[in-house]
Amino acid sequence: MGAADIPAIVSNVQPSVVTIFTGRGGLGSGVVYSEDGLILTNEHVVRGSRDVEVGFADGQRVAATVRATDPIADLALVEAQRTGLPAAKFQPALPRIGELAVVIGSPLGFANTATAGIISGLHREIPGSASSSQSLVDLIQTDAAISPGNSGGAVVNSRGEVIGISEAYIPPQSGAVALGFAIPAATAVKVADQLREDGTADHAFIGLGLAEITQPIASELGLPDTLGALALSVQEGGPAAKAGIRAGDVLIRLDGDKLTSPEDLLAALRTRSPGQTVTVEFRRGADTQEVKVVLVARPAP
CATH class of the missing domain: 2.30.42.10 (PDZ domain)
Structure with missing residues (x-):
């Protein structure tokens, strides 16, 4: 499937991607995990917050509560006061290098932004990250643009399935060109299910x-x-x-x-x-x- 499919992919997935607003003016992105209001995002997006707001693709903005966090995997569940949501479809199997990758989120607050590229690599680690974080390992690499505010949003394949949760990027001032990273869907689903069950994840x-x-x-x-x-x-x-x-x-x-x-x-x-x-x-x-x-x-x- 080629570039002609991207508008349909974006149209289908956008309702399942949200913007998360924290009380201190920060923002990030999230993915609808269940129709009853659970949103999956990065822990660093909601760090230090208990109450947040979630903005949906249809323009509605509702109150939400941070339900559980896991700083080890940098994932969190937020519970929005809204039901009947279109839960995203997750694809736990790793993509192949060269496959289409579409990133959807709210970079710098520009909600419902889509960028596209390919899967550039698998099982990536950001060098030197172990001293400050345990989450920047075993990541999917993509050249689809990921910017501040994309964190917690979706990386999807040509079938509109979530294959990763946007995690990080290496900025251009470091000499990088289009180096973005995402948490694989298998890791995200495993941790999210544990957080939903009892509020903690085992590592x-x-x-x-x-x-x-x-x-x-x-x-x-x-x-x-x-x-x-x-x-x-x-x-x-x-x-x-x-x-x-x-x-x-x-x-x-x-x-x-x-x-x-x-x-x-x-x-x-x-x-x-x-x-x-x-x-x-x-x-x-x-x-x-x-x-x-x-x-x-x-x-x-």
Whole structure:
């Protein structure tokens, strides 16, 4: 299906995409999750807010309450005082690179804005993000324009199915051209269903504080390169500590898959569940060791 289908896609999906207004003048986007008023958006859109307003494509604007949030996945559920809503259709299967991607949201407050491009990449992590956020991993990349205000809105395919929730972009001043990122629909649906059920979402936890390996750190620790995830701190009594991992160890593989950065480890954990056992390979000085780690549920902050 080609560009001629985009107007129909936008027309069909726009009623399921909303604008979220916070009490401090901020705004973002959201996607209708259920016909009884639940809206899925990013946690960072509603952070610090309890009461918000939701604007719909038909011009109606209603009061809403932040029902549950999950900062780990950067997702939240907002309950709008309106029913009979057109719930979006989600497609949990990952798209293929090169597929059509249409982004719908409210960039800079321009409601019902649509941009289009393709899926540019899968399983992306934003480099250096692990030190400040655990959400910018295992993302879908698109060249369809994503701007401030798009956060929480929809990325849809040629069938009008939501394949991702707009999450972030790399600004042009960083030298980027059309680098936008979205949370995959499978992650969004899994977290949203858990938030709807009991207000919380489970995430696998290994009990490590991570750091990027810079060249000076590599030289100081006598490492052959800067690849891997440095265990900067180890939670006492946590999964990693019980397995024998210490601060200063460098994790290089998880279940046989290479870890080139802290973001790689966070992305790998995103696909695991509490209670699951993983095999971790790490360097300690000149030695390489392998241990079994039993993951647990991330403790409440």
